[in-house]
Amino acid sequence: MDALKDLELWSSVGKFGSVFISGGLLTAYLQHFFKKKVQKEEQKTVVKYLALRLAFLFEGYAVECADKAGDQQLAYDSEGTAGRFIGQVPVMPPLPLEDNHKFLDHNILNDIYDFPQRCVMANQNAMFWEEVVGDRDSCTNALGINTIKMGVRAINIGNQLRKMYNLSPRLLGYGEFDVENFLKKELEEIRAHEEKNR
Numbered sequence: 001m002d003a004l005k006d007l008e009l010w011s012s013v014g015k016f017g018s019v020f021i022s023g024g025l026l027t028a029y030l031q032h033f034f035k036k037k038v039q040k041e042e043q044k045t046v047v048k049y050l051a052l053r054l055a056f057l058f059e060g061y062a063v064e065c066a067d068k069a070g071d072q073q074l075a076y077d078s079e080g081t082a083g084r085f086i087g088q089v090p091v092m093p094p095l096p097l098e099d100n101h102k103f104l105d106h107n108i109l110n111d112i113y114d115f116p117q118r119c120v121m122a123n124q125n126a127m128f129w130e131e132v133v134g135d136r137d138s139c140t141n142a143l144g145i146n147t148i149k150m151g152v153r154a155i156n157i158g159n160q161l162r163k164m165y166n167l168s169p170r171l172l173g174y175g176e177f178d179v180e181n182f183l184k185k186e187l188e189e190i191r192a193h194e195e196k197n198r
Contacts, residue, residue, distance in 0.1 A: 047103045051165035053096055054112060058158040059172055064090045065151025066179045069186060072144045086143040089123040089150055092116040108160050115157065122146035145190050151183045 068090060074083025092115055095101075101109060126142035129135045155172070162169060172179035 046100050048165050048167070050096065050098070050100050051104065051161045052167055055158045055161040055167060055170070057093060057095070058115070058154040058161070059170065061090060061092055062151045062154040062158065062183065063172060063179050065147045065154065066182050069144055069148050069151065069183070072140075072147075085140050086147055089119055089126065089143060089146050092119045105164055108157070108164060111157050111160070115153065118153070119150055122150050148183055148186045148190060151179075152187050155180050155183060 068086050071083045072086050075085050077083075095112065095116070101112075104112070123143075123146070126139055126146050128139075129142055130139035158170075161167065173181075
């Protein structure tokens, strides 16, 4: 009789222990699951904020390019009495230094990291005309063309970031002046001229 009671007692303890253990495991699993979910949401927020900062950085660069290209057009039209000729392709401001870049889409990250180096190459390409050939007019013209090309590239990167990370759109311009339309129209004219001269 006592043996039977002992067996029932151990059976009850075993059931209680398995419920306690499985319940503990379930609680631990749920805690881990929710912790990971919170971390993922935080990561999304951080990446979206980084994308916003980068979009503004590239859009600001495009604004500078449009400003310089417009100034150069005015200098050409006024034969140098107004406006200013471009002295170099604008330099890209430093990118934010942080680990969160690794969470960005790697295709767009490739374009982002490529951009500052491409600015340097665009400038060197134009300066070749003055430094090697000795033709300042061709250099100035090339600086204008390359500035417009880099401005359009910067706008495209900004647009990609806004689209990919669901950021609200931003109209680049003030009053009737639209930076994106201006640069893209100028680029179309450059390409048409290049095509005609081939």
